[in-house]
Amino acid sequence: MMMNAVEAQLAAERVMARCDALAAISESPDNLTRVYLSPEHLRANAQVGEWMAQAGMRVWQDAVGNICGRYEGINNGAPALLLGSHLDTVRNAGRYDGMLGVLTAIETVQWLHENQQRLPLAIEVIGFGDEEGTRFGITLLGSRGITGQWPESWVTYPDGNNITVAQAMADVGLDAGAIHRAARDVSDIAAYLELHIEQGPCLEQAELALGVVTAINGARRLNCRFTGEAGHAGTVPMTHRKDALAAAAEWIVFIEAATREQDPQLVATVGTLSCAPGAVNIIPGEVALSLDVRGPQDLPLERLLSSLLTQGEAIALRRGLSFAEEEYYRISATACNSALQQALGSAVETVQGRTLVLPSGAGHDAIAIAERWPVGMLFVRNARGISHNPAEAVMTGDVALAVRAYLHAVCQLAQRGAS
Ligand SMILES: [Zn+2]
Incomplete structure (x- = not known):
């Protein structure tokens, strides 16, 4: 199953417009800052949930504030291939770090939905509520929610205004006593894929739009x-x-x-x-x-x-x-699963002729997820490797290639049960 070039261009334009729309959901009118359990976090979730629903997904917000969508496979209740990244940001952030991975994932499902395709695996998309740790100084709260690895002490961590995680959860209608409900059964999820901007200069130097991550340093x-x-x-x-x-x-x-x-x-x-x-x-x-x-x-x-x-x-x-x-x-270093690397690599070769493998120097949600499920990551070229900065930039043409490769890999993996 392949997305044609025209479809990919339209999908990429929609991803870019949605990155802009999410960039406007910020605690400050002057820059993009969206932290965990803030009113902006909930607004971004609502917006992303709406896009998930338009792509044919059943949508819910989980017990730690991740926004989740599920597109059923051929048989209801099948294990899912989970695609995701994070929707929180650092202070004065760029608009692609995290968000690009969630929005391109939605495009893969949108295409399946429009073409009335069901796969042997369900496809789930997740927008993690906290990866950066901007507000509480502890990181990966969203992904550790679904792996069930929240230490009990985390709910007592204060933010800069002495509001604890537990209080902040209550402020947005979540219950710190119910965090365990965010945890997913190991059997629910076959594998996790994350698309992310590179945050380094390797792809740009190689003059390539896409690369496959071997490991997170x-x-x-x-x-x-x-x-x-x-x-x-x-x-x-x-x-x-x-x-x-x-x-x-x-x-x-x-x-x-x-x-x-x-x-x-x-x-x-x-x-x-x-x-x-x-x-x-x-x-x-x-x-x-x-x-x-x-x-x-x-x-x-x-x-x-x-x-x-x-x-x-x-x-x-x-x-x-x-x-x-x-x-x-x-x-510790986090190794990406070799079968997932292969599937991503062959999808990248299909759309850009050759692939590049590279390690990730930055941390990602995949670190937490890898404790429970196999993980694979796809990197997209990012101008001069600059990130955590408003100057972060990706090209629409690269995003079009990314969406095509992502869909290709997702279909391939879901057909063979992601094994
Ligand atoms: Zn990120």
Whole structure:
């Protein structure tokens, strides 16, 4: 089943117009800010629910405020292929991050509905209420609602005005005591697909509209410290110094070179550095710095991290300093399912001649969903890779290709039961 080019163009134009319409649903008239459990969240849900209904779906809002639509398969009650992304935004956001995935998903169902096609699987579309974590500082509340992974403590989290999640839920007519009702049975859902803007420059550099995601990067963050000895910048000879900043500098250069050498998909960043005592005439005695490393697979990531830390120790030892590190954040890499990658890849090849596979450097709802169901992701080119910014931009022609590829993959997967 294929959407023709004219249908795809019309669908893409409708997606772009709907992105504009949703961008107007904001807490501020000057920019797009739409946070979880706000009046704007409910308005966006109502609007998206209306579009879902027009596409032939049964529509409901679940117990954590996700907007959901279901298009039955050949047999009522069949497991669903779930398509989705999020409808919340960061502050002063772009209009495509999240929304593009929900609106293109609706177009795939709209086409099936207009062509009176039913598939062996049901198709469900979901607009998650919170992915960004803008309001409460905790993320993926929408997708963790359907996986049933809300820790009990979450309802007590306050926003910037000291309104807790539980109170905010009550304010919009939801019940914090009923959150468990949002959880879906494992057997309800065969697989999850998410279309999203790339948020990086790889597709643009490859001059391609679409690419298939291999994995969502895992990350480790550490606080590190070189401790040497502060001393008089005029009297301590060069051979007697324990200069913490010189050691840190040597290590930072090593981090850059070693990461490049080890694997082009790994990235490492020293983003902060503070030097004490911090005076022009004192040899730096102590330097604190952060280290952030990310990659699409945990094993190479661990290997890189351990080689970087070993070298930090070695540099300190050779210079007569000490080196300390403490990891304060880690998230595992999320692999995309290989059968879903294949189906998306062949759909992308069909519409654009070739495909590109790439990891996602940013987090997505698929991270939470992958704890329960197989996930696959399709990326759409985004001008200069800029996102979380009003300058976020996609081209209508790319969206037309995206809708065609998305529908193609959905039909293929639903025909074979998404296995
Ligand atoms: Zn997003």
